Amino acid sequence: MNFTKNDYVASSRRARKFLQQNDFYIYEEDEMILTQPLDIPWQQIMEMLKWFFIVGIIAGTVTVVLVVVFVYVRKTGKRGLKEVS
Helix, strand or coil, X not given: CCHHHCCHHHHXXXXXXXXXXXXXXXXXXXXXXXXXXXXXXXXXXXXXXXXXXXXXXXXXXXXHHHHXXXXXXXXXXXXXXXXXX
């Protein structure tokens, strides 16, 4: 069958006319079916989130400690230099 020479519009109109003349009723219904089971590794995800949380807390704590030490050294270092001069 050569698809370039088929008249889809005319054939669909003929089918529509046939259905209307013979009192057919067409009801459409959409259905979604999951063909692949949804297998989410929740245990692994929760374990990974736990480690991200722990690493984030450690990194934040280290950052705060370093900033406090840096500020303390700068303030006391300036006072120490002023006292020595």
